[in-house]
Amino acid sequence: MTQREVDHFAEATGNRAPIHIDPEFGATTPYGGTIAFGIQVLAMATMLLADIWELRATNGVDVGANRVRHLAPVPTGAAVRLGAAIVAADELSVGGEGAGVRVTLDLTFEVEGSERPACVAEVVFIYWF
Numbered sequence: 001m002t003q004r005e006v007d008h009f010a011e012a013t014g015n016r017a018p019i020h021i022d023p024e025f026g027a028t029t030p031y032g033g034t035i036a037f038g039i040q041v042l043a044m045a046t047m048l049l050a051d052i053w054e055l056r057a058t059n060g061v062d063v064g065a066n067r068v069r070h071l072a073p074v075p076t077g078a079a080v081r082l083g084a085a086i087v088a089a090d091e092l093s094v095g096g097e098g099a100g101v102r103v104t105l106d107l108t109f110e111v112e113g114s115e116r117p118a119c120v121a122e123v124v125f126i127y128w129f
Contacts, residue, residue: 001036003076009040023076031073038070041080041109041119048082048109057100057127065123066104072116079112092126100128 003023010021018025019035026034046062049055074080088104102124109119 001041001074001076001078001080003034006034006036006040006076009037013037026076031075034076036074036076038119041070041074042068042121044080044109045082045107045121045123048080049084049105052082052084055127057129060125060127063102063124063126065121068119068121070119072111072114072118074109074111074118075113078114080118081110081112083108083110087122100126102126 006020010016015037019029019031020026020037021034023034026032042065085106086103087106088102090102092100092102103126104122104124107119107121107123108117109121111118
């Protein structure tokens, strides 16, 4: 997670809190530097999932999260790794034919150098075939 990525996220969202974008301010906090936005870490799910599996669907959409917890900060410069487990997969049909699947995933975002995960979430995606 680079400072540049965090700065871009700040500009895109209009959230310019100094803990995220001001390294001098960040150095005075208990974190010792700037940190990524929690929602920014969660937003990385789609990108990081592409590193875990090859999805053979024609399209997909993130339909939401059943639960999200941010448990540890992600310092700028730290690497983030995603672990995922499928907890449910329900067939979706249109006109009596299978058209897709609603998949519920447990996600764990781990951050380099931290014993605690940065974020845990249960998210739902719909994929069409």
